[in-house]
Amino acid sequence: MSHILPYTGQQTYDLHVAGTVRRLPLIQVAPDTWIAYYYSLGDTEVIHRAAKILSPKLAQCEVLITTEAKGIPLAHALATELGLAPYVVCRKEKRSFMVTPLEARYKPITATSEQQLYLDGRDAEKLRRRRVGLVDDIVSTGETLKAMSSIVDQAGGRAVANAALLCEGADRPDVYHTGILPIFKGV
């Protein structure tokens, strides 16, 4: 099933996510392209439901990794479901408190230039020789997952599963998720 839908002037899209529904506004992002805009921060119900659905898939993970800010609620909720597992958070800026931070470059779909992810060396220690689950809120190009995977490698951990609330534009068999955000193309 394709997740590229025809744009026919509709204003909203009813997204099925984690067993519930959210009515989303359509936003034009290019002359012929619209996206359904979902903002997960603060949607306690969806995060809670998603953690219940996704946590069994991550049962083999010893620690999780995510990226600020929007990955944090799902990572926290999954870590809680997994018996208070630890998780680490990649930051988007190097912070003064960091000790020997690891770094990975990536280009998020919403950005115009390359960006960096940083992980404090203290957090990198928590990944070493561990089975790591990668957590994101929406997977579009997969660039953020790739950058987190590089950080896991650098830290000496092993990335064993990917989980996200949603995939955008296409299903991804390598990502456990709870719904798909379509992309709308005009004629």
Add this chain to the structure above:
Amino acid sequence: MSHILPYTGQQTYDLHVAGTVRRLPLIQVAPDTWIAYYYSLGDTEVIHRAAKILSPKLAQCEVLITTEAKGIPLAHALATELGLAPYVVCRKEKRSFMVTPLEARYKPITATSEQQLYLDGRDAEKLRRRRVGLVDDIVSTGETLKAMSSIVDQAGGRAVANAALLCEGADRPDVYHTGILPIFKGV
């Protein structure tokens, strides 16, 4: 009881937080001042315990507000305990997706200059005429709480309670919390 302790060359401090203990490194932040460094992001156990302790104090809140990134796990966990209440997240940069964002200036203790908090107008709508709980991870000067309070006012909500994992340097009777981070002064 004072929370300014003498610095006598110790390397660590055992923080009692949310009914458990974390051994923290001491970090020098001025010629005569050391802080116990606690990083809450990823400490699933402490967040989970703190949400259990603090949520009854916020029972009258209809919605929560916090600030990225470190306030998010506690806000999510509290919102979950409060029956899947909604929460909104102040961002530290204005984002392209925001509609008529609200703005407040503040000077965090860790920053050298004034900064801004921004709340998307869509999120501001969720605060209007609501009883709002303010959530932060560590309250030091209280500047972040003050900025969030200004945003709640601008949105037409009513700030009715403050909650944090920790207060730093002093107890704050106006903030529900689960522990106090001391400040260490050398001679």
